[in-house]
Amino acid sequence: MASAVHQDFQYSSPSHQAETAIAGMWLFLTTEVLFFGGLILCWIYARHWNQAGFDAGARETKLWIGTLNLGLLISSSFIYTAGIAFIRVGNTRRLIQCCSLTLLLGLAFLGLKFGLEWHDDFAGHLFPASADFKIAGPEGGGARLFFIFYFISTALHGLHMLIGIGLLIWIIRRARREEFSALYHTPVQVVGLYWSFVDIVWLTLYPLIYLVGRG
Amino acid sequence: MAHPPTANPVAAELWRLFRIWAALLVLGGAEFAASYLPLPRSLRPLVILPGALMVAAVAVGFMEVKRGIVLARTFAVAAMFWLLVLLALGSADPLTRTDYRVPNAQVR
Numbered sequence: 606m607a608s609a610v611h612q613d614f615q616y617s618s619p620s621h622q623a624e625t626a627i628a629g630m631w632l633f634l635t636t637e638v639l640f641f642g643g644l645i646l647c648w649i650y651a652r653h654w655n656q657a658g659f660d661a662g663a664r665e666t667k668l669w670i671g672t673l674n675l676g677l678l679i680s681s682s683f684i685y686t687a688g689i690a691f692i693r694v695g696n697t698r699r700l701i702q703c704c705s706l707t708l709l710l711g712l713a714f715l716g717l718k719f720g721l722e723w724h725d726d727f728a729g730h731l732f733p734a735s736a737d738f739k740i741a742g743p744e745g746g747g748a749r750l751f752f753i754f755y756f757i758s759t760a761l762h763g764l765h766m767l768i769g770i771g772l773l774i775w776i777i778r779r780a781r782r783e784e785f786s787a788l789y790h791t792p793v794q795v796v797g798l799y800w801s802f803v804d805i806v807w808l809t810l811y812p813l814i815y816l817v818g819r820g
Numbered sequence: 821m822a823h824p825p826t827a828n829p830v831a832a833e834l835w836r837l838f839r840i841w842a843a844l845l846v847l848g849g850a851e852f853a854a855s856y857l858p859l860p861r862s863l864r865p866l867v868i869l870p871g872a873l874m875v876a877a878v879a880v881g882f883m884e885v886k887r888g889i890v891l892a893r894t895f896a897v898a899a900m901f902w903l904l905v906l907l908a909l910g911s912a913d914p915l916t917r918t919d920y921r922v923p924n925a926q927v928r
């Protein structure tokens with residue numbers, strides 16, 4: 606369909622339309638940085654007053670799952686960006702393969718995070734609102750704050766992952782209909798920006814949740 | 821690995837992406853190892869530093885912030901600027917406040 610150039614009437618050229626779409630995604634990501642920035646500020650503030658409690662909470666997290674998920678997301682960004690390199694020369698088959706592999710890695714991330722880690726956290730009495738919260742004593746309050754941060758931040762990140770997975774499916778479906786080519790693949794680039802940003806959010810959350818409180 | 825492919829533009833791009841991916845894994849390992857350093861509790865947030873480099877590597881390597889359009893770079897710089905303002909102003913109070921311990925008997 607749109608295998609050649611793609612230009613709507615309000616743009617002076619196809620490249621103008623592509624640049625506008627990419628700039629629009631960057632503007633959206635700028636707002637996302639500030640959205641997650643507030644979350645990071647909460648971590649700084651709450652940890653400063655509850656360092657022992659935060660460390661006690663961090664020691665209860667599943668480090669191997671967080672680290673494996675870090676590797677999964679880094680690899681998924683790498684593979685998706687490789688897909689962009691393929692579509693730049695018109696190789697749609699490789700693009701679909703890269704997107705599918707990225708999708709599988711994203712699903713693996715969500716399975717580990719919510720199917721295994723959250724399940725263990727709830728079973729281990731680490732939900733901060735539960736009456737039988739695992740960490741008691743003087744560190745209990747800080748540990749509850751830590752797990753409030755943990756559940757909210759991972760839930761928000763997971764929501765972004767779900768949106769990203771929906772976008773990946775959308776790209777795969779359009780690629781199967783041969784809608785992308787070497788001349789027109791702006792949606793592939795825009796979704797790539799979003800997916801890499803979701804990766805960046807995990808790169809930021811990983812040390813805050815799993816690493817700083819250990820040692 | 822000694823002779824990176826450069827004749828084919830796709831192969832050259834894949835080689836570039838592979839090096840970024842490998843660098844990210846090395847930095848992730850460094851961050852993981854740094855978390856076991858015997859740092860005082862107040863200095864432990866320093867283990868985030870390799871993570872900051874990883875964020876830069878993804879932004880430059882995968883999101884092509886340097887090779888992209890000027891407007892994208894402007895938004896990326898603006899995001900970092902306002903994030904720094906948010907974190908600096910927001911954390912100025914807890915990081916500079918002095919606590920004075922009060923005996924329980926004086927607490928009303």
